Amino acid sequence: FNKVYSNNNIITIYMPPHSSYLLQLLDISYFRLLKQVYRSFIKLKIQLRFSYINKLDFLEAYLKAYQEIFNSFSTARIYLFNLEKVLSKLNILLATPIPLSSRGGPLIVSLILITPYIVYQLKQHAFLIKKYLERGP
Structure with a gap:
C-alpha cells in the first residue's frame, strides 16, 4: 500500500478509520471500467x-476512459492535491495542545516520529507507552 503510494507520489494526508471500503470502490470502478x-x-x-491491437490503439481506448476513471477517484x-478541497473534507477539532514538558517531553515526540520496523x-514502543500510561497525566 505505502510502496505503491510513494512510487506514484501520492501523499496520504488522512485516512479515516474503517474507510477501506471507500478506497475499494476506486479499485473496482477503475479496473472494471478499464x-x-x-x-x-x-x-x-x-x-x-x-486483426491486431497495438499500443497506440490501447492508449486511444484508455484516453476515452480517462475522464470516467478520473470521476471514480x-x-x-480521492482528489488531486487541492488544499482547500482536502481541508473542507476533514473534520478538524480545535483544541489547545498539551505542552510536551507536562506530558512526558521528548519521549512522546520520539514515539510519534519513529515507526517500529522490527x-x-x-516491543520497546509498547513498553514505553505502557509506562507513560501508568504514569498518567
Whole structure:
C-alpha cells in the first residue's frame, strides 16, 4: 500500500478509520471500467476487420476512459492535491495542545516520529507507552 503510494507520489494526508471500503470502490470502478472500455474498443476493431491491437490503439481506448476513471477517484473521495478541497473534507477539532514538558517531553515526540520496523522496536514502543500510561497525566 505505502510502496505503491510513494512510487506514484501520492501523499496520504488522512485516512479515516474503517474507510477501506471507500478506497475499494476506486479499485473496482477503475479496473472494471478499464476492462469495459477496452472490450468495447476491441469489439469495434473486430467489426472494422482489424486483426491486431497495438499500443497506440490501447492508449486511444484508455484516453476515452480517462475522464470516467478520473470521476471514480472523486467517488472514492480521492482528489488531486487541492488544499482547500482536502481541508473542507476533514473534520478538524480545535483544541489547545498539551505542552510536551507536562506530558512526558521528548519521549512522546520520539514515539510519534519513529515507526517500529522490527519486533524488538515494537516491543520497546509498547513498553514505553505502557509506562507513560501508568504514569498518567
